[in-house]
Amino acid sequence: MLALSKATEIIDAALAKARAENFDPLAVAVLDAGGHLVAFKREDGAGIIRFDIAFGKAWGSLGMGFGSRELTERADKNATFIGVLATVSGGRMVPSPGGVLILDDNKQVIGAVGISGDIGGNDEVCAVAGIEAAGFAAVTRTVR
Amino acid sequence: MLALSKATEIIDAALAKARAENFDPLAVAVLDAGGHLVAFKREDGAGIIRFDIAFGKAWGSLGMGFGSRELTERADKNATFIGVLATVSGGRMVPSPGGVLILDDNKQVIGAVGISGDIGGNDEVCAVAGIEAAGFAAVTRTVR
Amino acid sequence: MLALSKATEIIDAALAKARAENFDPLAVAVLDAGGHLVAFKREDGAGIIRFDIAFGKAWGSLGMGFGSRELTERADKNATFIGVLATVSGGRMVPSPGGVLILDDNKQVIGAVGISGDIGGNDEVCAVAGIEAAGFAAVTRTVR
Amino acid sequence: MLALSKATEIIDAALAKARAENFDPLAVAVLDAGGHLVAFKREDGAGIIRFDIAFGKAWGSLGMGFGSRELTERADKNATFIGVLATVSGGRMVPSPGGVLILDDNKQVIGAVGISGDIGGNDEVCAVAGIEAAGFAAVTRTVR
DSSP: OOOOOHHHHHHHHHHHHHHHHHHOOOEEEEEESOOOOEEEEEEETTTTTTTHHHHHHHHHHHTBBBBBBHHHHHHHHHHHHHHHHHHHTOOOOOOOOOEEEOOTTTTEEEEEEESSSSOOHHHHHHHHHHHHTOOOOEEEEEOO | OOOHHHHHHHHHHHHHHHHHTTTOOOEEEEEESSSSSEEEEEETTTOOOOHHHHHHHHHHHHTTTTTTTHHHHHHHOOHHHHHHHHTTTTOOOOSSSSSSEEEOTTEEEEEEEEEEEEOOOHHHHHHHHHHHHHHHEEEBBBOO | OOOOOHHHHHHHHHHHHHHHHHEEEEEEEETTTTTTTEEEOOOOOOOTTTHHHHHHHHHHHHHHHOOOHHHHHHHHOOOHHHHHHHHHSOOOOOOOEEEEEEOTTOOOOOOOOESSSSOOHHHHHHHHHHHHTTEEEEEEOOOO | OOHHHHHHHHHHHHHHHHHTTTTTOOOOEEEETOOEEEEEOOOOOOOOHHHHEEEEEEEHHHHTTTTTTHHHHHHHHHHHHHHHHHTTTTTTTOSSEEEEEEEOOTTOEEEEEEEEOHHHHHHHHHHHHHHHHHTEEEEEEBBO
16 A cells, blocks of 8 residues: 555655756656556646656556666667557556656555656656655666 | 645645545545646545546536536536536546635636545535635635 | 455356356456456356446446445436546446445455446346455445 | 357466466456457456556457467558557557467357467467467467
8 A cells, every 4th residue: 555645755755856956847646556646746837748747657667567767668679569558558658767666665566656847867866766765665677 | 827835735725624524535636727737635545536536526617617516506407418528528527516716816717626535515625625725715616 | 455366266256156046147357456457257148348347337336435336326316427427437437236345354445346247236146245255345335 | 159168268278378487477368259358367466557458469369360479570560550550449459479369170260369468479378378278279470
């Protein structure tokens, strides 16, 4: 179970990191293990598609069982397949870094964070910072 | 403009009201005037469709320009039309109380709150409490 | 967590009940708490929409947090709202008995069963039989 | 006709192969000739998009009349067309190995198996093993 209190901690720490680094305005989504939204914040100035991208990075990570950086790298090798996955998932799988799995102490996936607003690498930095600040392990590629 | 800081205030005050009243676990969505999600929280124990219902109450309020209580009452008189609106909007218009417009000091609609989790009347009580705690006016029916 | 081994037990016991009662051919879906399919069987002779109905009874139960018998009774009182929920959920909420929540020993919802093929009441009898045979508690209405 | 008893045999043999080979957790879908789900199992640990991918490999095989390995190879030559097919089919055609046609003794297509969870080649090995264990012929490319 990913409690709302923990999801809120993750988002607030991710956004604190973004402000400390002076990144562009971000949208941050936290999903439970079933791919359902637990909490979300969109900073002033972030564009109107940012929720969907952030959500899709997180959902896609849960869908495949690895962080969206891994999905991004696979898209370089097999663009058609990853493009089809976007359709299969109804637009919920976005191949760009910034989707990061949340692991508890037992190494179980309890959810995922998705961030969009700056370049993917910066989005990911904030996702990892948020997850670790809440006491969990962050997985940007594969679990093993 | 509805700032993230204000959207967060609205959600936290709405949830404080829900806990004070011992309502069922709620999902609370705050949308800007363009119908885009600014912030969201789903309390532990709320079901997996609650985000979509909360979003749809708020989006439907913005869509028609009146609170979802008004939409609910119109649904009693014209069920087919409201049912078709659900389809027209891609499932983003939900005829149940708990979608409430947010008005600023100039009586401009700057966004909407949608809440789902308890019965519609209780959802609406929390939406109004949140909006007013943030210093805005809440509209559950028509603006004028 | 709802293990595949348990989901299989539920389905096989539900179908054994259906054959013992000589019910019409059934489709039986078992979903985890996040609304994702774990296991499914459709008996020979069951129609081609039966998967979708069975899935929708189970998903709708998880979506709202109560069994589909409760959803059915609410549909009698508020047909428009329940009709809209079908749209909101993308056709995943079906108001007919036969969607039953699965509770573990800690009274946590760990998934749901949905059955379609005979009349709703008979579908539900088999869902309850399956859940109880696997050592879980079955909830056809509200949890509390 | 593809009987449920045979679909169950196929799934269980495919999963036995996966465990013998120590592959990643799999989702296995068996569809009849009309593209409708007969039976499905998702192993513990398989991600939440795996049902849709497995289904799409099988449905896409039936849709075109050849196994998804053939579809994959055509995707290499004509990415745009295969991408559009994904849209045309509503996300039910997935160009990756692991969708395999089931032929009876009369060389009639009576259904298809779709598997997702490991790399496509391994998914396909399990699909073929399952189909052959049930006494049918498996077609990974074209029938003739």
